[in-house]
Amino acid sequence: MLTSDLANQNAQNAQDWRSLAQQFAQIVGDRYVVRTQEELIAYECDGLTSYKQQPALVVLPKDTAEVAAVVKVCDRYQVPFVARGAGTGLSGGALPLADSVLIVTARLKQILDVDLANQRVVVQPGVINNWVTQAVSGAGFYYAPDPSSQIICSIGGNVAENSGGVHCLKYGVTTNHVLGLKVVLPNGEIVNIGGKIPEMPGYDLPGILVGSEGTLGIVTEVTLRILKAAxxxxxxxxxxxxxxxxxxxxxxxxxxxxxxxxxxxxxxxxxxxxxxxxxxxxxxxxxxxxxxxxxxxxxxxxxxxxxxxxxxxxxxxxxxxxxxxxxxxxxxxxxxxxxxxxxxxxxSPDYYVQDGVIPRTKLPYVLKEIANLGEKYGHYVANVFHAGDGNLHPLILYDNSVPGQLERVEELGGEILKLCVAVGGSISGEHGIGSDKRCYMPEMFSEADLETMQWVRRSFDPKNIANPTKIFPSPRTCGEGAKPLSKEELESKFKNVPRF
Amino acid sequence: MLTSDLANQNAQNAQDWRSLAQQFAQIVGDRYVVRTQEELIAYECDGLTSYKQQPALVVLPKDTAEVAAVVKVCDRYQVPFVARGAGTGLSGGALPLADSVLIVTARLKQILDVDLANQRVVVQPGVINNWVTQAVSGAGFYYAPDPSSQIICSIGGNVAENSGGVHCLKYGVTTNHVLGLKVVLPNGEIVNIGGKIPEMPGYDLPGILVGSEGTLGIVTEVTLRILKAAxxxxxxxxxxxxxxxxxxxxxxxxxxxxxxxxxxxxxxxxxxxxxxxxxxxxxxxxxxxxxxxxxxxxxxxxxxxxxxxxxxxxxxxxxxxxxxxxxxxxxxxxxxxxxxxxxxxxxSPDYYVQDGVIPRTKLPYVLKEIANLGEKYGHYVANVFHAGDGNLHPLILYDNSVPGQLERVEELGGEILKLCVAVGGSISGEHGIGSDKRCYMPEMFSEADLETMQWVRRSFDPKNIANPTKIFPSPRTCGEGAKPLSKEELESKFKNVPRF
Known part of the structure; x- marks a missing residue:
């Protein structure tokens, strides 16, 4: 009886998703809705390859209007959506959720405006990071933030994760170079925040959108500052x-x-x-x-x-x-x-990249402690990092085919983050929190601090459909303090399945 | 009958305010609650002297705990409060409201920490801008943002208004130098946002607090970046x-x-x-x-x-x-x-300082247009400004004793702002919106854009008690499109009066 109920429910779900896919196809065209198991594999993780999850559907809109229409459908049926740029992120920010729609911005790849006199470039989010510099280098300009992945990562992802790079010591990270954004909010509305002028009046919404990892909306246009080449x-x-x-x-x-x-x-x-x-x-x-x-x-x-x-x-x-x-x-x-x-x-067959920040003055002490921790856990830790910013990237070597190694490596990674916080640092420098580090947020922030961030999140996304479960810890997503789900949590977990 | 009702209500109000004053006195000490007409005069305006309004009470707490306790009382009785630093602001951000409590941060004037190795200074909001440089100049450092009022304006006000200065062309405005904040939220809770490390994970709450003009809480500690002197x-x-x-x-x-x-x-x-x-x-x-x-x-x-x-x-x-x-x-x-x-x-007996931004390339055109506008309105307009940033400060000369001149000058100021927006600029460069420019916000922002900012505001201040009516336009506060108040608006206007 229960089994039969579940079977009915599953059949109903499958039909619901088919109907959703049809609605998306009417917006973006049939070929831009990915729904077969084989094709979905390509989207099951971002650069954090140790976590994998297939979404229910992948949709590839071509412009702001299509993104807004797709999000409006998600909003209507309370279906969660996850935005994805080039998929090179290292914290699982673009990791799909089960029963979610993955909205990929790869087709929005136009450079819309180049204003050399005022040192501004307007791009769509699918534009690859180093295309921006290529577009203006002939005139003696460049775009400063340069993640190591700059030949494949996209500006939309850079905005979502507030990406850094080797030149951010002097020139700052992505947020220092983003002046304006066109954003599709989680309710599907389109707003323009900031502009070509820095320091616009009102609240600094571009500042809060940059680094929000897709939890406050999907960026569809970005006004960037370019710099005069040295x-x-x-x-x-x-x-x-x-x-x-x-x-x-x-x-x-x-x-x-x-x-x-x-x-x-x-x-x-x-x-x-x-x-x-x-x-x-x-x-x-x-x-x-x-x-x-x-x-x-x-x-x-x-x-x-x-x-x-x-x-x-x-x-x-x-x-x-x-x-x-x-x-x-x-x-x-x-x-x-x-x-x-x-x-x-x-x-090594596998490696785990950590990303933490420490005050520059603590560098020798922290490097020694990381070596000690590596010894304690029995794993080599290589260090490659932005020393000027105190932004560490310990690389922990391991073998995923050995049962239990990933878990121990994650624990070691966590110890390193706690060390960073203990010396007055941070659990992320430039890779974001995503799904990987949300459990460490309470190491840095009090409950009241996190609740204040939730105020902002809920104000943008009251239905909790924009990349839910990312950035912020919950007993469900974090091992420590985990307890059986309450009735509300269970309902909330399953409310994501479309019900027409 | 009606008159008698009003008289009763007034008497009741007076008693309510007396009771509130007693509660505040228990927190901050009797001498730090200002309640007499003569003393309140000192607080009836900020640097925008053309608008004046006495608050019901002025409270001068001495530390974070006292600020939080005062705000908690305001929250309990839904009494609006306005935060005030040194009162040098030029847009009426610290202009009191009738039936409100003015919370003055002048007594929080300690420099709490000087960390030269990591180039950070932690100060209370009442610290005067140039005290920061004085505290670190011996060691070869300085604090970059330098409003013209830097010998009298305080860091708290600089944070509220995201102040600029003559050196902001190269070094950026206040928000580029604020890394962390301790904030008393409108519900009286104390949170720490940001820290000594730049680009903390989670939402960039310091970014949204800086420039929020007291509408999201009261800052009680500020972590500043200091720079090496050239x-x-x-x-x-x-x-x-x-x-x-x-x-x-x-x-x-x-x-x-x-x-x-x-x-x-x-x-x-x-x-x-x-x-x-x-x-x-x-x-x-x-x-x-x-x-x-x-x-x-x-x-x-x-x-x-x-x-x-x-x-x-x-x-x-x-x-x-x-x-x-x-x-x-x-x-x-x-x-x-x-x-x-x-x-x-x-x-001239009086002058009106305008503050607008234009793209640098439009400078000659806009200056000529401002001269034309001045001629049309029959007022001299002097220009003193941050030319490198395109941040204009037209000074309109007038005589307030001539009836109607202020109104015409405000209209001329508005025309100049519209001109700035028309060429792709902004209605404020560094003085904020406050009560002076809220009516021009729709020139720059669509309804959806402004509503998105309201989401943030309401999420921090659901009871609408933190510097209400500032920054954002409403039919009640803006002449254009004004209409008789609805029942809800009337209730909302009078709900501010304490009712125990």
Missing amino acids: EKIQVFLADFDSVEAAGATVSDITGAGIIPGGIEMMDNMSINAVEDVVATNCYPRDAAAILLVELDGMAIEVAENAKQLEAICYKNGARNLVSATDPAERNILWKGRKAAFAAMGKL | EKIQVFLADFDSVEAAGATVSDITGAGIIPGGIEMMDNMSINAVEDVVATNCYPRDAAAILLVELDGMAIEVAENAKQLEAICYKNGARNLVSATDPAERNILWKGRKAAFAAMGKL
């Missing part, structure tokens, strides 16, 4: 006998008032992984750590800072210092850093 | 035969990739007003316009940029160019600009 760029590679010496060098550089475009650090394990895979032949395999420092600005300014930088490196025991100004040579120096995550695949 | 600062004064030539110079400077600390422009009327009052003896009285340009950075960088700057000025027809690097001499060059608003009092 007259000269010089990249330095310094290598050290100890991680402490490299860390002290970072502190001394910023302490001297030099603000490099970026300062990256890699430890011995990362250096060797990278040399094995991409063979830059310039990262010394026996160094305990290397620093990559990029100076940019007027030629005369770079030259003066370079002198100071050299002195600081040698004072702190740098064994060697090389530099490059020619674009091709600079790329060689950067190549290993940009390939570092991928290179870990050579050392 | 090695060299050089101020240039160039004078021109035409406003157009000065405007073209501004475009050429930024177009050349030079980012000065600030670029200010003053027109002939402002120059003469200033020379009459503060006698800098270096602003040429016959110039159509002067530019003040401050270059800062490494000595070698300033020297290089100075060469380029000189060439650009002379190319655009500058008649003369003087400069200063010595702090005392730099102050002389800046003195006139800093005193410009006050000097207008010499030219």
Whole structure:
């Protein structure tokens, strides 16, 4: 009897989803609604590949009007939707939910306006990050935020996750470069927030949308600030006998008032992984750590800072210092850093990228503690990170085919995050919270702080359909403090299934 | 009968307010509750002196706990409250409302923490803007946002209004320098948002609090970013035969990739007003316009940029160019600009400061249009402004003792704002919306855009007691489209009176 009820319910659900798919097809065209099991596989995770979940449907609208129409249908039937850009995110922000619609913005890929005189570019969210720079570099401009994935990640995803990159030390992360947004709200309404002018009156809604990981709406147009390209760029590679010496060098550089475009650090394990895979032949395999420092600005300014930088490196025991100004040579120096995550695949069947922030002054202490934690858990931890910002990326090596390893690695990752918070830092620098880190939010925020964020969330999304369960912890999604679901929670869990 | 009812009601109200005052006195001490007519006069307006309104009571708490306790009382009785810092704001953000409690943060004036290594300072909101720089300048740091009122305005007010200043071209406005806030929410709860680390996960609540003009809560602690003082600062004064030539110079400077600390422009009327009052003896009285340009950075960088700057000025027809690097001499060059608003009092019994933003490329056109508008309305308009940001401050001269002049001047101010919006600009650059400009919000924002902001407002302040009627337009507060109050509006208007 119960079984038969369930079967009936399942049959009813299947029919409901078919009817939903038809409604979406009327909006976007039949070929842009993905519904077969085989095709849905392509969308079952983002860059955080350890979590997988197929959505019920994938819809690929082509413009703002279609996004709004699709969201309106979701709103009408209270069907949850998850927005996805290029799917390169590392915290599961675009991880589908069961019984949800995945709305993919890949077809919104036009650069709508280039206003060089006022240094603004308006793009659709599916535009790939480095297309923006390509569109304006001929005129001497560029778009500053540069995640390592910049040749494949899209601006929409950058906005959702408030992405960083190696040049964010000097120029700031995505939110510092987004001036205006066109947004489809969770009720399907279209609003324009911000504009071409910075610091518009009223509440700073662009500020709150950037980094909200698809929980407040779907961005369909983005007004970006572009910067004048520097007259000269010089990249330095310094290598050290100890991680402490490299860390002290970072502190001394910023302490001297030099603000490099970026300062990256890699430890011995990362250096060797990278040399094995991409063979830059310039990262010394026996160094305990290397620093990559990029100076940019007027030629005369770079030259003066370079002198100071050299002195600081040698004072702190740098064994060697090389530099490059020619674009091709600079790329060689950067190549290993940009390939570092991928290179870990050579050392280990799997790796887990952590993303935490610490005050710069705590660098040597935290790196030592991370090594201790790695030893305690019996896992190698390689370190590749934005040293100037204190934004760490410990890479924990493991083998997913060994039962229990993923769980232990996640626990180790959590210990590292708690360490970051303990020294006054943060559980995320640039990868977002998504589904991966929501359980650590209470480490950083009190209940009242989190409740204040929920006020904002509920005000935008009272039906809780815009990427629900992401960012914020709940007993259901977090192991600790988990308890049996209440009647309300059960109902809420199943209310997502469409009922016409 | 009706009269007697009203008299009874008034008597009841008076008793209610006496009882409220007693409750506040128990929290903050009797001497910190201001209730007499004579004392309340001091609080009847902020820097926007053309609007005056006495609050029912003024309360001066000394710390976060007292602010929270006072707000909790307001919440319990649904009594509106208005937060006030130093009262120097220019848009009426801290203008009291009738039947409201004015909560003044002047006693919260401690610098709580100075962390030079991580370039952070934590202050209470009553700390005066330039105390921050004074506290860290010995160690070679400074706090960048510098409103003209910086020797009297407080950080709390700067946060509420997202204040700018002459150096915001290069370094950004207040929001770019606020990392964390302790906030008393409209329900009296205390939350910590942001922190010492930039780009914390979750929603960017500090971003939305900064510039919210007291409508989302009262800030009681502010974590500020401080900057390393530049090695060299050089101020240039160039004078021109035409406003157009000065405007073209501004475009050429930024177009050349030079980012000065600030670029200010003053027109002939402002120059003469200033020379009459503060006698800098270096602003040429016959110039159509002067530019003040401050270059800062490494000595070698300033020297290089100075060469380029000189060439650009002379190319655009500058008649003369003087400069200063010595702090005392730099102050002389800046003195006139800093005193410009006050000097207008010499030219005219009253003046009305407008604050609008335009895209830099529209500068010559907009200045000419403002002159035309001034002629049409029969009022002199002096221009003193942040030319580099396109942030205009037209000063409209008038005589408040002549009936009808204020109204015409407000209308002229409104025309100037509409002109700013028409060329793609904004109705406020740094003074906020407050009570002065809420009627112009629909010029910039659609109904849906404004409603989205209201979502946020209502989520923080469902009882509508935190600085109600500010920022957002309503038929009641705006002349245009005004209609008789509905029953609900009437009730809402009078619901503010305490009823125990």
